[in-house]
Amino acid sequence: MAEKEKFLGEFEQFLLLSILKLGDNAYGSTIRQLLADTIQRDVTIGALYTTLERLEKKGLLESKMGEVTPERGGRAKKYFKVNAKGQHALKRSKQALTAMWDNVALSHQGYNS
């Protein structure tokens, strides 16, 4: 990966991690619900697909159309999978964050929660 390549954004990381956590069952609804349950972030389906499309264009994930089910009004699911490039980008972002956090001690002044 080129040195100058940008790190992943926060939401991009959340999405890629959700897809990895969900494994073979990663599609719009399940990703949305996992984000709501795990980090209490209620994203619209439109925002979700905007970022998923961007990640797919960047070549960090792959998608395929799945089966049609009655509870979806006879519409197919679109499954997502993080590929090797996506996993590498995630690792790189995590390493960068860990390196930045190294030797950082937060003071409790002004921190009320």
Added chain:
Amino acid sequence: MKNLSQAYSQPPKAANKFLTWALPDNIVEPVLGDLSEEYYQQVANNSLLKAKLWYWRQALKSGFQFVLKTQRGFVMFVFSIILFLALTFMAMLLGDAFDFFFDIQSLLIVFPPAIAFAYAATSKADVTNAFSLLLGSNSEQNEQTYRSAKRVFSVLGNSGFALGVFMTLIGWVAMGSNMEDMTHFGTAFAISILALIYGIALKMVCYVAEQKIQTLSELQS
């Protein structure tokens, strides 16, 4: 009764139509499927009203997120019409006679006959198709369809303009026949001009619509 309640518990059809129009083609099916799946969960866990409100919120927020990308031409068309109307209203307000620019009779003698002429000169299907093309909900058409759509706006605009001129001239003839009483001449003259203004406004909007269809046709070919 059961069928009625089943139909009522379906996701809102209008929201689905809006999403189908606003979303890129490649994600319409998965997005509608995902929303349906979660909607039925919401119906099971919450009230039907809550589920419908949730669905509408998702549909509107998601649709507007994509509409500038997928329906840019339509958005720009609407924006230009709004700008035109805003500038027109501003000019009326500056003229300090805002109420005077609205005359139901003048509106009725320009718009309904112009619409009737458009239907008469083309067909109901052509008129419907022309507006569908303009709204961007009827993409991928053949050359003949674009030609018919252009004709609809051409007839509508030209008829509106001609009706405006015609009605104004009738007003002048009526005024000319009552020249001995000049007390209401100014008011009568102003009202006679209103039909012409409405006709010109309709012609202008139809001209833009016609050019928009022309652009769509050229992009298609």
